[in-house]
Amino acid sequence: MTSTVDTVRELTYAEAIREALAQAMEADERVFLFGEDVGIYGGAFGVTGDLVHRFGTERVRDTPISELGIVGAAVGAALAGMRPIVEIQFSDFTAQAMDQIANQAAKIHFMLGGAAEVPMVLRAPGGSGTGAAAQHSQSLEAWFAHVPGLKVVMPATVADAKGLLLAAIDDPNPVVVLEHKLLYKQSGQVPADSGRVPLGEAAIRREGTDLTMVATGVMVSRALEAADQLAADGISATVVDPRTLKPLDSGSIVDAVVATGRALLVQEAPRSGGFMAEVAALIGDSPAFGYLRAPIRRLCGLDVPIPYAPQLERAAVPQVPDIVAEATRLVREW
Amino acid sequence: MTSTVDTVRELTYAEAIREALAQAMEADERVFLFGEDVGIYGGAFGVTGDLVHRFGTERVRDTPISELGIVGAAVGAALAGMRPIVEIQFSDFTAQAMDQIANQAAKIHFMLGGAAEVPMVLRAPGGSGTGAAAQHSQSLEAWFAHVPGLKVVMPATVADAKGLLLAAIDDPNPVVVLEHKLLYKQSGQVPADSGRVPLGEAAIRREGTDLTMVATGVMVSRALEAADQLAADGISATVVDPRTLKPLDSGSIVDAVVATGRALLVQEAPRSGGFMAEVAALIGDSPAFGYLRAPIRRLCGLDVPIPYAPQLERAAVPQVPDIVAEATRLVREW
C-alpha cells in the first residue's frame, strides 16, 4: 500500500474480493480467513485463489465441513481480539450456522451491555442460475436483515465487491456479505488502493423520471438492462441499488420514489416475506406515500424452491423481459 | 371421540394444545410427539403435561438436546410414514435446526418432484415478556414465512391453539406452529370434539370503520384491548388476525383495508424485515391502494435483541398504550 495515485483497473468480481481480502490481511495482522476449501483449492468459486500461497495456511485456513463450528470459532476469535473473515461455501449453509450467526454474533455486543465486540465478516454466495438446485441457490438476505445486530451487504458491482468488503472488515460488528455466483466472473473497474464503500449508502445507478426500480444483487444489472430497453420505448427509469440492506439507506430510496411517483421493487428471492417487502413497507409509510401515482409493485422470485432444470430455474426468478414488461405495465396503466 | 354434541369448555391455551395433541394421537397411531423434556417433565411450559402417562414414552418421547437431529428425525419419520410432531423448547432454537427445517422439510416434496411428502408439525413458543432475554424471546415468524414449502401458523386465541394445531397435523406438509409464551396460561372457550380451524383463513376479531389493525400472536389481544380504548375515544377499529401467515389470507386483509382506508400493522418482532412488511407490501399493491387515506403504518418491536430488564423488555415491543397512540395519530392526522 505505498502508491499514492489510485489506479483503476479492470478486475472480475471474484478478483476484486480477493484483492480486498489481501489488502486487509496486509494492513492488519488480526485479519484472517477461514472456511471450507479456501486454501489450496482456492475456494469453491475460486474467490480466495492463491491467497494461501501469499499468506500461509495459518491465515488462510481450511476447515472441516462444520459451518456452525466455523462461525462459532469466528465469534470466539473476534471476541478474543482477531478480525476473522469466514467463507460459507453456499449461503444456503448459513442455515447450519444460524445459531452462531443470529443468536451469538448478532446479539453478544448488546447482551453483554456493550462490554464486548464481535468484529467479523461472513461472506457467502447466494442466488440461482447455475443449475445447482434448491439447496444451493437461495437468496436468504431477508433472514439476516431481520436480525438486529447484523449488518448486511449485497455487492452488485465489481467495485462494490471490493469496497463494501473493505468497509465490512473495518466494521466492529458482524457483517454478512452476500455475494452472487453469477457475478463472480463479471468484470469491472476497481480502484487499486482504497475504494472503500461506506456501509449504509445506496447507489443511484441510473436516473429517470417515470419510475424508480429498486433492485439487489444480480437484479441490479438486470434492472439496468431493462432500463435501457425501456428508454428505447420512451420510459425513463431510475435504478437504485441499496447495496447495504442493514442499515438501509431509506432516504435515497424514498427520494427516488418521490421524484418518479412509481416504484418497482425487484428481487431474486421468493416474494413472500422477502427483503423488498421491507422496501415496499417503508415507501408506503414515508413522505413518498403522497407522491405515489401507482401501487408499489414487487417483481420477485416465485414462492418456490429453485428447481434444477434450466428452463424451470429461469422461470423461477425475474429475467430482463419480465422487468421490462412489469415496468411498462406500471407506467402505462397508472 | 364418541360424543356427538360438541361441548364448549373453558381451557387454557396450553391445555387446548394438549387436547389437540391427545385427540390427534388417539385418532391416528402415526401421530407421535418428541422433543426436549416433553415426557416426564411435561414440557418446559407444561404443554405436554401428562401426555406421557396417557400415551407412553414411545409416543411422547424425550430427546437429548439436539434440535437439528430432532427435526431431521422428524423429517425422516414423516418420509417413512409417520406424522411426527416436534416441540422445540423455545423458537429461538429453531436456529439450530434451520437446515432441516428450511433446506430439507420445506423442499423435499418439491425437489423429489412430488414423489414424497413430509407431513410434520413443528411447535415452538416465541415471544418476549418473561425476562428470558435475547436468546429465549424472539419472534421469528418472518424467517419461516419466507421459506417456500413451509406453512406457518400463529394461534392467538385458545380456540385457535387447538383448531390450528389439528389442521396442521392433518396437513400433508411441514407446518410451523408458533405459540406464544405469554398466552399459555390464558383461558378461553374451546370446542371439545372438533374445532379444526382451516389453514389459510384470517379471523376478523372486531369490525370497525376508521382503521384496520392487523396483528399477530400476543399482539392480537393487545390490539383488541387498544380497540376498546379507541372506541371510548370515538375511533372505530377493525382487528384482523391472519392466524396463518403462510398461506396468507390476503383477501380478508385487503377487504378490511378497503373498508376502512387506513392500516396499522402490529407485530412483536423487530420492524426491519418483519412479517408486517409483507402485509404492508401486499396492501400497497392491492385494490386497497386506491382506498388508502393514510400511509400504511407499522408498529413493531424495536430493532433490538430482547433485553432482560423488565422495564427494557417492555420498551422493546408494542404495548397497549403504544397501539392506542399510534392508531389515534393515524386516524386524527390523516
Add this chain to the structure above:
Amino acid sequence: MDLTKDAEAAQSALRTMWTIRRFEEAVDDLFGRGLMHGTMHLSIGQEAVPTGACLALADGDYITSTHRGHGHCIAKGAKLDRMMAELLAKETGYCRGRGGSMHIADVATGNLGANGIVAGGVPIAAGAGLAVRMRRQPHAVLSFFGDGAVNEGAWHEGVNLAAIWDLPVVFVCENNHYGMSMAVNKAFRVERLAERAKAYGIPGVTVDGNDPQAVHDAVAEAVERARAGRGPSLIEAVTYRWKGHSKSDKNLYRSREEIDSWRERDPITLFEAAVLGSGTLAEAELERCRDEARDAVRDAIRTANAAPDAAADELASAVYAGGPS
C-alpha cells in the same frame, strides 16, 4: 453371501458396478459436451460401496444418499432412464427436473433422496429408523455419507439419536480421503473414522471400500443387528474417487501418483480378477455384464433424450403436497 463364489451374486455385483461406472462416464461425457446442466459429483472408483452395501438390503429397506448419489440410486434399484431423464431436465425424470443430480431418488425403491447438504441425510435416516421401529416393520435403514460429513453437527446428533434408541440404522461412511479438498488426516485427529462409533456406544468397523465383498459382509452383519433390535452400526468403507470433486476441481490438493495408485486398485478390475480366479465366472460372462451395463446406459440416454423437457408451467403448484394453497 459370497459374491465371488456365487455366480448369480457375482454377476449381479458386477453388473451393478459396471452400470454405475458407465452411467457416471456417460454423465461426465454429456456434461463435458454441455448437454447437461448444473454440477455433477461422480462416483467413479467408489462403485464397490453402494454395490456391496445394497446387496445386503431387502425390499422395504430404506437408504439416504448424498450429493454423490448416482451409485446409491442405481444400486438400490432405480431405473436408469428415469435417472438420466432427471439429469437431462426432462419431465419424465424422477424429480420431474426439479431436483437434478443432487436430489435424485427413486422413492419407490426406498431411496429417501440424494441430499445436497453434507450430512443432511443422517438425522433423516435416524428418523426413518424410528418410523420403522414404531411401525414394527422388519426394515433397516442405510445411510450413506462421506468422510466430510462426519464432522458435521447433523451427523453427531443423528447418530446419537439412533444409538440411544437402538434404531435399525446402518451408517456407511464412504471415506474417499477427501471432503472436497480437505484431507481426512487434516480434518480428523483419529486414524480411523470408525473409531468415532465408540463415542456413541455402537460398533464401528473399517473395511476395504474397493471390495464389494468386504462392504457387503460388514453391512449384512450390521443389518442383521439392526433388524434384531440391537441398534445401529458404523461402517467405514475406505475408497477413492478418481474424478475431481465436481467440475470446478483442479485437483491441486492431491498428486497424480496418488490418483494413479488408486486407479490401480480399481474395484471392478479387482473383483473381475477375483471371480475369474475363483472360476465363478468365465471371461465371456464378464463380457456380458459389461455389455449389459453399456447397453442399459445407452438405452437410458436414448429414452431420456426422447422425453419432453420438464415443464415450467406447474412450478408454483408443485411446492405443497395436497394441492395448491
Add this chain to the structure above:
Amino acid sequence: MDLTKDAEAAQSALRTMWTIRRFEEAVDDLFGRGLMHGTMHLSIGQEAVPTGACLALADGDYITSTHRGHGHCIAKGAKLDRMMAELLAKETGYCRGRGGSMHIADVATGNLGANGIVAGGVPIAAGAGLAVRMRRQPHAVLSFFGDGAVNEGAWHEGVNLAAIWDLPVVFVCENNHYGMSMAVNKAFRVERLAERAKAYGIPGVTVDGNDPQAVHDAVAEAVERARAGRGPSLIEAVTYRWKGHSKSDKNLYRSREEIDSWRERDPITLFEAAVLGSGTLAEAELERCRDEARDAVRDAIRTANAAPDAAADELASAVYAGGPS
C-alpha cells in the same frame, strides 16, 4: 497445588465455594420473593467445579460459560455487586440489565459470557483458542458446559476444530446427571462422557466434580498441556445440582432419595472436613471464610439495590458497536 495442604489455597477455594453458595441462595431468595425477574439456573451443589477449575487458570486466560453460569463468573473473579446489579436489572450490572443471568459476564476477567444456548460457548471457546494461538499468547481457554451440551452439534464441531488445530482449550463438562429432565443414561449410550474424547483424538478424564482438588488437578494438567501447544482435553466433572433445573421444575424425573444422597456429598462440607482433618485450617478460619462470603454477598445486594435501574432510553443505540447506525 494441594488445596487441602496449602492454607492460602484452601482458604481461597473455600471462600469461592461459599461465595457461590451464598450468592445462589440469595438469588433463590430474591427470586422467590418476586424481587428478581426472568428465570434463574442455580449451581448449588456444583460449586467445586468452577472453583477447582478456575484456580488452575491465570490472568489472561478465558472462559466460556453457560445458562448455569453464576459460579463460573464468580470463580473467574467477577465483582459480586455488579453481578447482583445485573440480576436486579440495574444500570450498573455487568450487562447494563440487557443480559441478565443467562448472559452474565465480566469480560475484563476473561469471561466471554454465559450463554443461553446449550453448547453455544463451545465453538466460541475453540475460536478464542484459535485467537490465542494466532496471537502467540500464553493463554488457555476453558469452556464450561453441561452433560446435555455434549449431544449438540455445536459441541461436536467445536471440539473437533480445537482438536485438529491443537488449540489451547480445556473442555470441562459439568455432568450433573441431567440435561433439564433428561437423564444422562438415556441421552447417551456410553458410561462416561469422557469417553467421547477419543473420537477427537484428545485425552478425556472423569473426575469427582464435588472435590475441588480433583477438578483442579485435572484442569491444571490440561491447561499445562494446552499452553505447551499439545492441544485440548476433555474433563468430565461428575456432580449434582440440588435445586430444580429452573423455577418451572417440579423434580418429577428424580427421587427425593437421590437428591438427598447427593446433598450428603456436599462439596463444601467434604472440603471443610478435609482441610480440618489435615490440620491446614482451623475451625475459626473456616468460620471466617463463611462469614466473608456471607458478608460479600450481603454487601453486593446492598450496593446493587442502591444503583439506578437500567435505562430504557438508550436501547436502540446499544445494538451496534461503534456508534449508532
